[in-house]
Each structure stands twice: as structure tokens, then as C-alpha cells.
Amino acid sequence: MSLNVDNCPRCGKMYQKNPRDLCPSCIKEMDLQYEKCIAHLRANRGIDLQELSEATEVPVRQIIKFIREGRISIINTPNIHYPCEVCGxxxxxxxxxxxxxQRLSKEVSNTLEDEKRREELRRQQNQTGFNISERLRDR
Structure with a gap:
């Protein structure tokens, strides 16, 4: 029988595992940060990400995480942008x-085409080798 406990990745405390993978105190802290962000966004729709972070004292990284999780909607906040994970x-x-x-999609399709070409070359080489061995056996 396992105890189903883990260490919190934020504070290091031991806690009983839950779906959010944080200890109860860190969950409360994150929920408070979330509420601060939501309240400030409702009052100030024209601010950008940096201004929101400074006003609420919530790290930019955490605000971006809230946005990517779908907890904060930026549909009605035209000045909030966050960085692309690839190019920034x-x-x-x-x-x-x-x-x-688009670049990633193109690279994947090019890789698939290259793999098809390699496979075709292998088949052609195998067929050539097979024909020569057949000829030698027939003699």
C-alpha cells in the first residue's frame, strides 16, 4: 500500500498528491494570485502583461501560465501578448x-519526404543485390 505523497515543486513541502500537483498552501497562493490578476484585468482592460505583473505582484511567468491554462482570457484585453515558445x-x-x-510543419513534411527517399533507395539497393545473387545461383 503506497501513501501517495510527493514533495511540492514550488515550496518543497510534503503533501498528499492531488490533480494540481501542489501542496494546499501553494494552491491557495496561486488562487490568490489568479484572483488578483482577474480583478485587475476587469478594472484595467488596456494594460499590458508587464503592467499587470507590476500592479498585482504576480510574476509574468505565472500570468502566462494562467493564460495558457485557459484560466485567464485575453480576448477583451488588446494589449496583452505573451511570447512564442519557439522564437519569443x-x-x-x-x-x-x-x-x-508553418516552419515546423514544413520541416516535418521535408523529414517525411527524406525518409521516403531513403526507404526507396534501400528497396532499390536490396532489389539489385537480390537479382545478382539469383543470377549466381542459376549458373
């Missing part, structure tokens, strides 16, 4: 920008 350019939705997504 400003984006308003998803994890990577359109240009990085």
Missing part, C-alpha cells in the same frame, strides 16, 4: 506563432 515573438493564442508553426 508576441502572440495572443496557442503556444507558438503562425510562422513557427
Amino acid at each position: 515573438g508576441p502572440i495572443r493564442d496557442q503556444a507558438i506563432c503562425d510562422s513557427c508553426r
Whole structure:
């Protein structure tokens, strides 16, 4: 029988595992940070990410995490952008920008095409070798 406990990644305290993977005190602290951000955004829709962080004393990284989790909606806040995970350019939705997504898609398709070419070359080499061995056996 296991105790199902872990150490909190934020504070290091031991806690009973839960879906949020944080100890109860860190969960409360994050919820308070979230409430601060929401209240400030409702009152000041024209601010940007840095201003929100300074006003609420919530780290920018945590605010970005709230946005990516879908807890904070930035639909009605035109000045809030967060960095693309690949290039760092400003984006308003998803994890990577359109240009990085297109480049990644192109690289994947190129890799698949290269793999198909390699497989075709292997098949051709195997067929050639097989034909020569057949000829030698027939003699």
C-alpha cells in the first residue's frame, strides 16, 4: 500500500498528491494570485502583461501560465501578448506563432519526404543485390 505523497515543486513541502500537483498552501497562493490578476484585468482592460505583473505582484511567468491554462482570457484585453515558445515573438493564442508553426510543419513534411527517399533507395539497393545473387545461383 503506497501513501501517495510527493514533495511540492514550488515550496518543497510534503503533501498528499492531488490533480494540481501542489501542496494546499501553494494552491491557495496561486488562487490568490489568479484572483488578483482577474480583478485587475476587469478594472484595467488596456494594460499590458508587464503592467499587470507590476500592479498585482504576480510574476509574468505565472500570468502566462494562467493564460495558457485557459484560466485567464485575453480576448477583451488588446494589449496583452505573451511570447512564442519557439522564437519569443508576441502572440495572443496557442503556444507558438503562425510562422513557427508553418516552419515546423514544413520541416516535418521535408523529414517525411527524406525518409521516403531513403526507404526507396534501400528497396532499390536490396532489389539489385537480390537479382545478382539469383543470377549466381542459376549458373
